[in-house]
Amino acid sequence: MSSIELDSLGEVAKPVGVSEFLRGLTAAVPVQIGFVPFALVLGAQAQQKGLSHAEVPLMTGLNFGGGSEFAAIDLWTSPPHIALIVAITFLINSRHLLMGAALAPFLGALPKRKVLPALFFMCDESWAMALADARARSCFSMPYFLGAGIALWACWMTFTAVGAAIGPMIGNVEAYGIDMAFPAVFLVLLKGMWTGLRAARPWLVSLVTAALVYLLVPGAWYVAAGALSGLVSSYLLAKQP
Structure with a gap:
């Protein structure tokens, strides 16, 4: 089963996968809005460091970790110091070990062949959304997690590509205080996990x-x-x- 919960009679019920997926897509919309300015800035910075319009979405799509990508671009030189960039990326993304451990109690009943590929779409925001939803409903909905995660992944990859294309035209987006968008979104998500x-x-x-x-x-x-x-x-x- 993609998710497990009890209905009003105490029997195991299976939510409709499509409706749960769409619920995840819908829930991700406010977070996607917060993604856009950061994605544009990252794309513009990557383009200025010499990455092509194709290489930017390739990097953000395969890694899907904003903090480590900003660090990698900041360290990027020509030729790049690959070992240093890999080490910093691993170090910054190490928080995913703790995030995965927090989800583990909810994933025990699910087959690993479904769980492991789905975890590719785990970022800070999709993790927080899925964990808060699982605690609120006493079950983990894999379609909900995938809906939110895929929506955020597609948004991040798309707008980093847009940022690489129009970077010289948008100027310094950070001057408007948009760098507070990520912390503000994440604080709201953490509120849902407060016990x-x-x-x-x-x-x-x-x-x-x-x-x-x-x-x-x-x-x-x-x-x-x-x-x-x-x-x-x-x-x-x-x-x-």
């Missing part, structure tokens, strides 16, 4: 650790430090009575 202060303690540990490492250690180590500290604190706090 109380006690459960949020690992969030605080992760936030404080990441902030301190960001201030004290150069590079992207704060991402891995925040993810690791959140994971360790979750494990330790779960053992407390």
